Amino acid sequence: MSVEADVDLYDSETFAALDYAPDGILKHLNTGAYTFETGATLPQIVLGYETWGTLNKDASNAVFVAHALTGDSHVAQGASSEAGWWDGFVGPGQTVDTERYFVVAANMVGGCSGSTGPASPDPNGKAWGSRFPFTTIKDSVRLESRLADALGIKVWHTVLGGSLGGARALEWAVEFPERVRNCVVVAATAESSAEQIAFAQAQTAVIRLDPDFAGGDYYENERVPSAGLGIARRIAHITYRTAAELDVRFGRAAQGAEEPVAGPGKGRGRYQVESYLDHQADKLVSRFDANSYVVLTEALMSHDVARGHGSMQGALGRLGGVRFLVGAVDSDRLYWPEQSELLARSLPDPCNVHYITSPIGHDGFLTDIEQLREVLNREILT
Structure with missing residues (x-):
């Protein structure tokens, strides 16, 4: 049976006592009331999250990993008996080395793996169901910024993810460029296409x-x-x-x-x-x-970094201080490599796209992510 810890945003003593441990165990943060991008408000949003490793004294080694559509916060095994969805990529001695980095992963708001979503009870104890607000990726990262605040993280060393997680990583950088040093976007785009x-x-x-x-x-x-x-x-x-x-x-x-x-x-x-x-x-x-x-x-259908910034150029123009690594799967027929190439060219500091070679398509960002180990270690996780 999994162990869970409940933590209140405003209770700093509880956070100090928690000490961000144990690895890979679901914890909960009450972020308080939140008004969604559409204007709807919920009186309380809880984020389910997990951490691995230890935050250093100046909080400069924090890495945020964003899950894909049906993923969750359980990126790596840690103290849990359950395997993580990116085991072999995140963990001690792995590409995202939890002996060097403090890794954080949060279940996206609207999900069903620890964070407030449609199945969560309203103040009267009834599931929100159809009354749950329309949610955007911008909503996700704005709430995740409250989690970062609560954990004492002013700037992420790296935010990274694939597919929906890649869109979240990019949106993190666009919404909070001053809080992101490095951004890794794999098999994702700056906006969802018509297809x-x-x-x-x-x-x-x-x-x-x-x-x-x-x-x-x-x-x-x-x-x-x-x-x-x-x-x-x-x-x-x-x-x-x-x-x-x-x-x-x-x-x-x-x-x-x-x-x-x-x-x-x-x-x-x-x-x-x-x-x-x-x-x-x-x-x-x-x-x-x-x-x-x-x-x-x-939420993924609504993905458009330009919203609120006038244009895609206006949104991406905010990223001059963020170092990027853009990855794509060469056989992807959902998030075409050409879309990753467009994103890479449109950044203030254009970069090359690094390819995962896989015959299976989009899911290669999950199964073959280790192909990016060398370039990640050389350019980002240094």
């Missing part, structure tokens, strides 16, 4: 069309919108992988003894690729809330 929005809209639509969605207020019902969430995951996962990988792994092969071409009066069996998508859907449905999937997906 990315289109793929995302199909996912949120199918969740809302599930009869068990109940307009987002299903928490007291016997059934939850598992079917809609599962189909959304299938759509998403196809965009995370490549046609070539699916062909090589599965081709047109049947799943076991199932017969995909049905005879008269017989039910059709599945192809192996269908079984694979079913498995991916079942895994997500067992651990994720459908409302949170909608909230975070629509």
Whole structure:
């Protein structure tokens, strides 16, 4: 069973006693009331977060790691028995070395892994459900700045992430350029494209069309919108992988003894690729809330660093003091490498894009991130 620690933003003595330990254990921070970018207000926002390593005396070794869409704060194993989603990349002696750096990861507001989201209770104890405010990535980083304040971190050594996490890292630098020394953006863009929005809209639509969605207020019902969430995951996962990988792994092969071409009066069996998508859907449905999937997906749809700064040039022009590393997956068909190239060229100090070579597509930022170890150690984590 996981150990959790509850911490109040305004209780500095509690924070001192906590000493940011143990590694990889979920903690909670009450950040107080918050007004979202849209103007909606909640009376209290709690952020679930985890830390690894030790913050040095001048708080100059802090690294913020931002998770992707269905990720969470559990980046590395630490004291927990549960494996982290970037184990082998974050940890003692790893690329992000927790013997040198104090690593912080927070579950994004609107999520379902420790932070306030649609499933969280309102002051009367009822889940927010459909009343949970529209959330943006800017909202995420503004709340995460309160976490940094509470931890005594005035400036991050590095903020880094991939996909939605890369968008969060970039937004951190745009919103708080004075608080970010280095920014690592992998498989992400400065704004969501029409195609990315289109793929995302199909996912949120199918969740809302599930009869068990109940307009987002299903928490007291016997059934939850598992079917809609599962189909959304299938759509998403196809965009995370490549046609070539699916062909090589599965081709047109049947799943076991199932017969995909049905005879008269017989039910059709599945192809192996269908079984694979079913498995991916079942895994997500067992651990994720459908409302949170909608909230975070629509936050990513809204991603646009230009909002509030007049233009993309105006937003990126704020980054003159931030050192960047931009990474891309060469086979990515969701976040095209050309979009990473555009971001890199548009920075005040243009940089080269460093490529992860992988046949699997977008998910290469998770599976093959170690390909960036050398350049990260040389240019960022020095």
